[in-house]
Amino acid sequence: MFGAIQLGLFAACVVLFVPMGMAGWHLSRNKMLFFSGALFITLAVGVHLTPYFPSVSDFVTSVSSIVVLDDRDSCFSSLHEIDWEVSASSNYDPLNNNSVNYDKSWYWRRSSSVDSCEFQKLNRHDVADLLNGSWVMVAGDSQARFFALSLLSLVLDSEQMESARQSLFRRHSNYHIVVNEIGMKLDFIWAPYTSNLTDLVMGLSETRNYPDVLVMGSGLWDMLHITNASDYGVSLQLLRRSITSLLPISPEFSTEGSATSSVSVRSTHLFWLDLPTLINSMLNTEEKREKMTDVMRVSYERELKKSQILQQFGGPFQQLDIGSLSWDCGIRCTDDGMHYDGAVYDAAVHILLNALLIVSHQKL
Incomplete structure (x- = not known):
């Protein structure tokens, strides 16, 4: 600068x-x-x-803005540069070989680009400062539930977490909590199909009440129950148009303006939960093994990119790449080939938190 x-x-x-x-x-x-x-x-x-002299001053300002944006874009692109350590736990049980037999830890890769961004794992105090007074909404399928649980683990104590876990994982239900200590509100919305997410966006627009952070994701239920990648791509494009026209999107995560950008409201930071790596042989039903193949997963990921819903393709959502995180953690981080251990979602939560730090120019 x-x-x-x-x-x-x-x-x-x-x-x-x-x-x-x-x-x-x-x-x-x-x-x-x-x-x-x-x-x-x-x-x-x-x-x-x-x-x-306006022309000179504008030139200096524009150069400064370009440098800042370049730095931030570089840091955004480095957020997923994460390495894993997975090793047998001290109470390893060879007769019950599942993911609990392994200890998992992750850290940002050591490189000049990552080091310059100063990414950090946030503790409870840091998260409380960052999300103080915020409204966070997480909408989607079971992957979104696990993500919401990992986020809550950073702001709740053990007793509160046990209660939250029981309530959050009631089958096909929504969940709401207010963390009074920091004034943070979290809503989980059960929305397994992309059309459910679009309906949610329409509802937010009608009430003109918008969350500060909105995390969305879909695809698993579509892959299992509809099994049509092209239709999935169309539904993503409809969601993208709804998002960009109806919500006051944070300009840092969007290249397009929104219809409500002139309204005096806080903008919403958007994040997209990508599909996890699917290990077909571990899926727990015959229907899943038949429909949720590697070929089908790749076709769904292709439609996600074509829809231009992700920020790196010109869309409004910053990606939370569960696919790469779960792939790197590996087969020892899942028991059913679809849902992964908490460490994977914990990494995704910290990617989101560090993205918010980049946007807000904060260092904790």
Whole structure:
């Protein structure tokens, strides 16, 4: 970012090194001192007068904005650079070989791009500060339930978590909680089909009451019960049009304006829960193994990209790539080939939280 400090440093370097260079060409000391003084005065006047010349000021501002956006885009693209450590637990039971036999941990990959973004795993105090007074809505299928549970684990104590787990996992039901200590409200909406998500967006628009953070995801139920990737793609496009025309979308996550952008309301940060890696041999019913194949999953992922609902393809949603996270964690992180251990959703939650930190220019 080019500001007064940077321009001042640049001017100082010019004043220092240009006369030294000129001295190398055997100019007299008086000429060098005269040139140095004139140069310093010119630069000082230029720096102070820059704000009064709109074209110059706009140029400096535009360059500054480009640099900031480039940094943020780079950090957004690095959020999923995560490595896993999966090892046998101390109470490993070879007669009951399931995912609880393994300890899982994750961390952001060490690289220059990731290190410069300063991603961090947030503790309860940090999450409380970040989400203080916020309304978070999570809508979708069972993957969304697991995501909501992982988010709540960062703001609730053990007793509250047990109660939340029992209530949240009531079959095909919605869930609502207010965390009074931080004024945070969370709603889980059971919406297994993309059409359910579109209906939800329409409802939010009618009430003109919008969450601060909206996490959505669909595909598993569609794959199992409809089994038509093309129809899934059409439904995603309808959702995309509804989102971009009806909700006040956060500009950091969208390249398109919304119909309500002129309304004095807080914008909504949108995140999309991608499909998990499906391990066909581990799926627990014959119908799932028959319909939820690798070929079908790839076709659904292709339609997701074609729909341009994701931010990297020009859409409004920042991706939470459960597919890559579950793939990297591996077969020892799931018991049914579809739903993964909490560590996977925990990583997705921290990706979301760090994305919010990038948007808000915060460091905890």
